[in-house]
Each structure stands twice: as C-alpha cells, then as structure tokens.
Amino acid sequence: MTSQRTAGGARVLARGWGWRHAGRSRWAVRDVDLQIEPGERVLLLGASGAGKSTLMQAIAGVLGGDEEGDAAGTLTIDGLRPADAREHVALVLQDPDSQVVMARLGDDVAFGCENAGVPAEEIWPRVEGALRDVGLDLPLSSSTSALSGGQKQRLALAGAIAMRPRLLLLDEPTANLDPAGVEEVRDAVQRLCRGSEATVVIVEHRVAVWSSLVDRVIVLDEAGGVLADGRPDDVLDGQRAALDAAGIWVRGAASDRVRGQAGAGDSLLTAESLSVGRTPFGVRTVQLAACGIDFAAQRGRTMVVTGPNGAGKSTLALTAAGLLRPIDGRLAATDAFRRGLAPEPARWRSRQLVTRIGTVFQDPEHQFVRSTVRDELAVGPRAAGVDRRSADARVEELLVRLRLGRLAAANPFTLSGGEKRRLSVATAIATRPDLLVLDEPTFGQDARTWRELAALLAELLDDGHAVMAVTHDDAFVRALADDVLELGTTTEPLQSERVEARQ
Amino acid sequence: MSLVLTPDIRSSRIAAVNPVAKLAAALLISLTLVLTIDWVSAGVALALEAVLLPFAGVSARQFWLRTAPVWIAAAAAAVATALYGADSGAVLWGLGPVTVTEGSLALAGAIALRVLAIGIPGVILFATSDPTDLADGLAQLVHLPARFVLGALAALRLVGLFIDDWRALGRARRARGIGDGGGPIGAIGRLGSRSFALLVLSLRRGSKLATAMEAKGFGGPAPRTWARKSRFTRRDITMIALGAAIAAFATTAAVLAGSWSFVVS
Numbered sequence: 001m002t003s004q005r006t007a008g009g010a011r012v013l014a015r016g017w018g019w020r021h022a023g024r025s026r027w028a029v030r031d032v033d034l035q036i037e038p039g040e041r042v043l044l045l046g047a048s049g050a051g052k053s054t055l056m057q058a059i060a061g062v063l064g065g066d067e068e069g070d071a072a073g074t075l076t077i078d079g080l081r082p083a084d085a086r087e088h089v090a091l092v093l094q095d096p097d098s099q100v101v102m103a104r105l106g107d108d109v110a111f112g113c114e115n116a117g118v119p120a121e122e123i124w125p126r127v128e129g130a131l132r133d134v135g136l137d138l139p140l141s142s143s144t145s146a147l148s149g150g151q152k153q154r155l156a157l158a159g160a161i162a163m164r165p166r167l168l169l170l171d172e173p174t175a176n177l178d179p180a181g182v183e184e185v186r187d188a189v190q191r192l193c194r195g196s197e198a199t200v201v202i203v204e205h206r207v208a209v210w211s212s213l214v215d216r217v218i219v220l221d222e223a224g225g226v227l228a229d230g231r232p233d234d235v236l237d238g239q240r241a242a243l244d245a246a247g248i249w250v251r252g253a254a255s256d257r258v259r260g261q262a263g264a265g266d267s268l269l270t271a272e273s274l275s276v277g278r279t280p281f282g283v284r285t286v287q288l289a290a291c292g293i294d295f296a297a298q299r300g301r302t303m304v305v306t307g308p309n310g311a312g313k314s315t316l317a318l319t320a321a322g323l324l325r326p327i328d329g330r331l332a333a334t335d336a337f338r339r340g341l342a343p344e345p346a347r348w349r350s351r352q353l354v355t356r357i358g359t360v361f362q363d364p365e366h367q368f369v370r371s372t373v374r375d376e377l378a379v380g381p382r383a384a385g386v387d388r389r390s391a392d393a394r395v396e397e398l399l400v401r402l403r404l405g406r407l408a409a410a411n412p413f414t415l416s417g418g419e420k421r422r423l424s425v426a427t428a429i430a431t432r433p434d435l436l437v438l439d440e441p442t443f444g445q446d447a448r449t450w451r452e453l454a455a456l457l458a459e460l461l462d463d464g465h466a467v468m469a470v471t472h473d474d475a476f477v478r479a480l481a482d483d484v485l486e487l488g489t490t491t492e493p494l495q496s497e498r499v500e501a502r503q
Numbered sequence: 504m505s506l507v508l509t510p511d512i513r514s515s516r517i518a519a520v521n522p523v524a525k526l527a528a529a530l531l532i533s534l535t536l537v538l539t540i541d542w543v544s545a546g547v548a549l550a551l552e553a554v555l556l557p558f559a560g561v562s563a564r565q566f567w568l569r570t571a572p573v574w575i576a577a578a579a580a581a582v583a584t585a586l587y588g589a590d591s592g593a594v595l596w597g598l599g600p601v602t603v604t605e606g607s608l609a610l611a612g613a614i615a616l617r618v619l620a621i622g623i624p625g626v627i628l629f630a631t632s633d634p635t636d637l638a639d640g641l642a643q644l645v646h647l648p649a650r651f652v653l654g655a656l657a658a659l660r661l662v663g664l665f666i667d668d669w670r671a672l673g674r675a676r677r678a679r680g681i682g683d684g685g686g687p688i689g690a691i692g693r694l695g696s697r698s699f700a701l702l703v704l705s706l707r708r709g710s711k712l713a714t715a716m717e718a719k720g721f722g723g724p725a726p727r728t729w730a731r732k733s734r735f736t737r738r739d740i741t742m743i744a745l746g747a748a749i750a751a752f753a754t755t756a757a758v759l760a761g762s763w764s765f766v767v768s
Binding site for chain 1: 635677679681696714717
C-alpha cells in the first residue's frame with residue numbers, strides 16, 4: 001500500500017446504529033443517528049453507561065465481529081465499513097499503561113506506521129515529527145515504562161498522529177491523569193487540531209477542559225439515541241440540567257464545601273519525620289519515595305495528601321494504612337486507636353487492621369475478592385469475627401446506603417466505574433474502621449458519583465471517623481479538606497535517591 | 504519491569520551480535536549435545552563456552568544470579584540420576600530399591616554437565632540481547648509470523664506489570680482482613696485465590712492491550728514494514744561458526760575418546 005498523505009478528514013455516518021455485547025440482554029448503544037463532517041472537532045458526552053466508549057470502538061473498527069455482539073443499523077467511515085477504514089482511523093484510550101506496546105519510545109510511535117506499511121525510511125521522520133508535535137522531547141531509545149501517566153498518553157497520541165489518520169478518536173484520554181498531565185495532553189491535542197485537517201472526536205466527562213477546542217457537542221442519551229447535538233454553547237447551556245443529572249461536569253458547576261470546618265479531634269495516628277518507600281522487584285535497596293513527613297490523623301477531620309506525580313503520595317497512604325513498612329522515622333497509633341496492639345500498624349494482623357483502618361485503592365479492581373457484591377461486602381465483617389447475622393445486617397445496610405441493592409448478586413468486575421468506586425468504599429467501611437485511607441477516590445469519576453462520594457465521606461466524618469485522602473482533585477480539597485499535607489515540593493528527582501533497607 | 508524488557512545490557516562483543524545469530528549458535532550446541540549422553544562432549548562444550556564467557560560482558564553477580572536456576576537444575580538432575588538412573592558396575596551405596604552404582608554416578612555427571620552446557624548459552628543469549636532486537640530478527644530474518652512474534656513481545660511487557668499487580672493484590676487482601684491467619688492451609692488457599700485474581704487482572708490487561716494494538720492497525724491486511732532493519736553481518740556469521748565449532752569439537756572429542764553414545768539407539 002502507498003503512504004501518500006491523505007488530505008482532509010473523514011466523514012462518520014451512523015443510521016439507527018446500535019450494539020449489544022454478546023450474552024447481554026441490554027443494548028450498550030442503540031438508535032444512534034449522526035453525521036460528523038470531515039474536519040469537525042466533536043466532543044461526545046453522555047452519562048456513564050450511555051455507550052460512548054462502545055461507539056468510539058465501533059468507529060475505530062475494533063469492536064470485533066459477530067461473536068462479540070450484535071450490531072443494528074449502519075455505521076460507515078467515508079462510506080466504508082469501520083473495519084475496512086482502520087488505516088485512516090486512530091484511537092487513543094483511557095488507560096495509559098495498557099496502550100504502550102514497545103519497550104522503547106521511538107519503536108512505540110513507529111509501531112502503527114509499520115502496521116500500516118509505511119516505508120521504513122519514511123517512518124523515522126514521522127516519528128520525530130509526531131513526538132515534537134506532542135512535546136515529548138526525549139531520546140528515541142528512552143524506556144517507555146519510565147514515563148509518567150501524562151507522558152504515556154502523549155506517547156499514545158504521538159503513535160496515533162504518526163499514522164496520519166483522517167479521523168482521530170480520543171476516548172477519555174485524560175481521565176487517569178493529574179492536572180498537569182491533563183494540561184499536557186489537552187495542549188498537545190490543541191496543537192494537533194491547529195495543524196491538521198483530520199476529523200477529531202473526543203469523549204470526556206470534564207467539559208471545561210475541552211469545550212474551547214471543539215466546534216460541536218453531541219450528547220448520547222442513556223435510553224438510546226442522541227439527546228442533544230449542536231454548537232458547544234447552545235448544547236451546554238440548553239441542556240445544563242440534563243447534563244448535570246447525567247453526571248457530566250458542565251462549566252460552572254464547581255463544587256463547594258460540603259461540610260463546615262472541623263474542630264480538633266482525638267488523634268488516631270501520628271507520624272514524626274517519617275520516610276516512606278518501596279523496594280522494586282529485583283533491586284536490593286529501598287527506593288525512598290518521600291521523607292520528613294509529620295502529620296496527625298484526627299477523628300472528624302479530613303487530611304488530604306497532595307503533590308505532583310511521583311511525590312510518594314500513594315506510598316505514604318499505603319504506609320499509613322499499615323500495608324507497607326516505614327523506612328525511617330516514627331508512625332504510631334495512639335492508645336485509643338490501637339486498643340492493646342503494637343503502635344505500628346504494619347505489625348497488626350490483617351483481621352485486626354480491618355476494624356481500625358479501611359483502605360480504598362486507586363484501582364478498585366485490585367481489592368475485589370469475591371464473585372458477588374453481597375459476598376464482597378461480607379468479607380471484612382466476617383474476617384473481623386462478626387457473627388453471621390450481624391454481618392448480614394451490616395451488608396444490607398450498606399447495600400441500601402450506597403445504592404448497590406439492585407446489584408447485590410452481580411459480579412463486582414462487571415459494574416460500571418462509578419459503581420465499582422461505591423462498592424470499594426462500602427467494603428472499606430463495612431467493618432467501621434476508625435480511619436479511612438483513600439487513594440485518588442475521585443479519579444475518572446463522573447460528577448454524580450463524585451457528589452455521592454463527598455456526601456458519604458461528610459457523613460462518616462460527622463460520625464467521628466478520620467479520613468486521609470490522596471488526591472489531585474482541587475474540587476475534592478475544597479469540599480472536604482481540613483488539613484493539607486503537600487508532598488514533593490522540596491525533594492529532588494526520586495530515582496536518584498536511594499537508601500539502604502532498614503529491616 | 505526493567506528486569507524483563509530493558510535489561511541492563513553492557514556493551515560487549517557478544518551483545519553486539521544479532522540475537523538470531525546467538526540463538527542459532529546456542530541451538531547448534533544444544534541439538535548436538537542432546538544426541539548423546541557422555542562426559543566428554545558436554546565437558547568439552549562447557550570448557551569452550553567458558554572461554555567465550557568473558558566476551559559476553561556479564562558481571563559476576565549477574566552471571567550467578569541469572570544462571571542460578573541452571574545450576575540448581577543440574578544438581579537436581581544429577582542427584583535424581585545417581586539414585587534412580589540405569590545401574591551398572593560396582594554398587595557404591597544402596598537402600599532398598601535405590602542404588603548408587605559407578606554407572607549411575609557417571610551418568611549423573613554427564614547429565615549435570617549437559618544441563619550446564621545447554622543452559623548457560625541460553626541464559627547468556629537473553630542476558631545480552633534486547634527482546635525487541637530478538638523479535639525483529641525472528642520476524643525479518645527467520646520469517647516467523649509478525650503477529651506471533653510481536654504479540655509475544657507485547658505480552659512480555661505485561662510480565663513486569665504482573666509483579667506490581669501481585670504485590671498490589673497482596674496488600675489489598677491484607678487491607679480486606681484476609682491477608683493472614685489460618686496456618687499453612689490458609690496460606691495455600693490464599694495463594695490460590697491470589698493467583699486466580701492475578702490471572703483475571705492479566706486477562707483484562709491483555710485484552711486492553713490487544714484492543715490498543717488493533718487500533719494501531721496491528722494484524723491488518725496491509726503488508727507490514729519494519730522501522731528497524733535486522734541485518735546479518737560478518738560478526739553474526741562468526742558467532743554461528745563459533746557455535747558450530749564448539750559442537751564439532753565436542754562431537755569429535757567424544758568420538759575419539761570412544762564415549763559417544765546415542766541417546767536413541
């Protein structure tokens with residue numbers, strides 16, 4: 001095949017299109033009628049579960065064949081079936097980690113060009129151009145695994161544009177990024193849009209980030225079809241209530257404080273010049289993540305841990321939660337909190353830990369251990385030695401409180417992102433721990449889940465729980481924070497800092 | 504991660520050789536040595552390999568760390584052969600059906616040397632090669648299907664994530680109250696459920712990666728091009744010749760010593 005620069009963008013045409021995943025009774029998307037003209041810049045919105053990602057994958061031609069599900073209606077790219085138009089379409093997905101294919105930066109960008117049959121001598125100039133366009137100024141031989149989340153997404157974007165697609169699809173490219181990463185990717189897309197005639201379709205929850213960049217907004221209806229379609233201002237103003245209810249972060253819907261400023265509470269866990277770190281696999285020395293940390297987690301107060309990527313926030317949260325050993329300094333539970341155990345949470349037994357500290361991980365899927373939501377919720381109480389009847393009562397209470405009742409028999413892995421987050425919080429509070437540690441609880445969540453989460457945490461704080469949350473989310477800080485612990489403002493690059501393990 | 508895909512490869516004579524040539528050399532030696540079981544062939548091959556070892560540029564620590572499994576396998580195979588191998592000659596030690604004879608001891612030595620002579624070149628191959636270069640070579644020079652080679656290469660990248668996932672799963676279980684207790688039976692149960700959870704996570708990661716690769720046109724109808732050209736140079740031919748020479752020396756020495764014995768006879 002030839003590699004001529006195909007001018008202009010592609011036209012996307014859907015007529016009564018729908019898709020149902022194999023084995024499901026419900027259509028993921030249905031009755032979609034839309035026409036996207038060459039060169040248009042479109043923001044595609046819709047509630048969680050409205051089928052935005054399914055539509056994007058269908059347009060990209062990677063949804064699979066008949067064995068993957070049933071299609072209805074027609075969907076064409078410049079008159080071709082999506083699977084046949086794949087060489088003109090590039091897709092960037094949400095998860096930075098699962099899009100890197102090759103070990104070296106340059107090879108990863110070249111991968112798409114190789115697949116498209118671009119002659120070898122033409123690939124490298126394209127690779128360099130694409131990396132320049134996304135602002136990744138690193139040697140071609142750099143290791144892709146050492147990149148930050150924002151860099152990995154820009155790498156994915158570079159790989160996409162090196163293929164010179166006529167249609168660029170971005171499926172929540174910034175959902176898993178910190179604010180700096182979001183900006184990096186948004187700016188890169190903006191530069192691209194200026195320098196290219198390609199059609200661009202973006203799926204995102206956070207409208208404010210993208211609305212200035214697009215010239216059309218399409219909202220998918222959860223019940224099927226298209227809810228709204230038009231110029232950004234018209235759609236966003238006209239459909240404000242509907243968008244708000246669908247959990248889309250509309251401009252100006254900034255969150256306010258959900259709770260009054262807390263007074264001083266009883267201290268539960270205190271840290272004095274604490275150093276935290278981890279030992280990477282195959283390395284003999286601990287890599288220091290952060291040091292010189294002082295804090296006191298108090299009942300009824302929220303302590304937020306902020307700082308740039310790589311500042312050691314997650315490592316600190318895991319250490320405070322008793323899941324990693326401190327490297328140096330002191331981390332001690334107060335008498336009222338440890339209730340007869342050793343002062344260091346890392347020395348508590350697992351079932352002693354659950355009644356004292358509840359942990360909500362960044363990736364909820366890591367913490368699910370049972371095959372139904374109901375069993376999942378019962379794990380903690382049963383491990384803590386609560387009898388069956390009390391455990392069942394607690395599970396019922398949580399199912400109602402976190403709106404999971406309808407899903408009691410569902411497999412946790414099949415839930416939507418928002419539902420998974422609610423379940424992960426529910427499992428952590430099932431044993432009524434005094435301290436709740438959360439790692440990026442609002443990452444990638446839509447506005448509806450966000451509000452529910454903030455309200456629930458406010459309730460827990462009023463009941464006298466202490467909360468420690470790692471977050472990049474300014475709205476979360478404004479809504480709930482009583483104390484702010486900022487990491488990484490003075491530390492040097494982390495890779496160079498190594499200390500001997502202290503066992 | 505770095506351990507799997509971008510190992511610290513120090514530049515050396517052997518590191519500069521095309522991985523396909525190294526693979527060919529290692530295969531020549533291995534295929535010759537599996538034909539016979541005797542001391543002489545394996546011993547000669549091992550001695551000649553030891554001469555080449557300094558050119559690999561692998562540090563002593565790296566060498567022992569990476570070849571440790573081979574040494575353990577060699578020892579295990581030797582002990583098993585000494586105890587249960589075909590008996591001949593004087594009985595040196597016996598306990599019920601288990602006897603150690605001069606014959607089984609000789610066989611044990613031959614097996615141990617063989618495991619080392621076959622295993623060490625393989626380890627050195629991977630310690631001195633970038634997996635990406637190996638994949639390029641296998642696809643372009645050996646013409647293995649790109650789909651298979653690049654799929655395997657991409658999967659290799661996920662191996663690094665396994666280790667992080669495994670640890671995260673362990674921490675999550677501790678946080679959920681089921682991280683310890685129950686004695687050895689509890690530990691086995693936990694190992695099982697944690698392994699299963701890792702499998703589930705890996706499958707999900709794998710399918711996401713497959714989608715991302717497909718979205719980049721992988722497996723499409725267009726003939727694929729290669730951005731990195733894998734070439735064979737004089738150096739590579741020398742490497743294969745060295746492998747062939749080691750195999751030939753080992754065979755000749757064994758035949759001259761009269762110890763060559765075909766495994767299948």
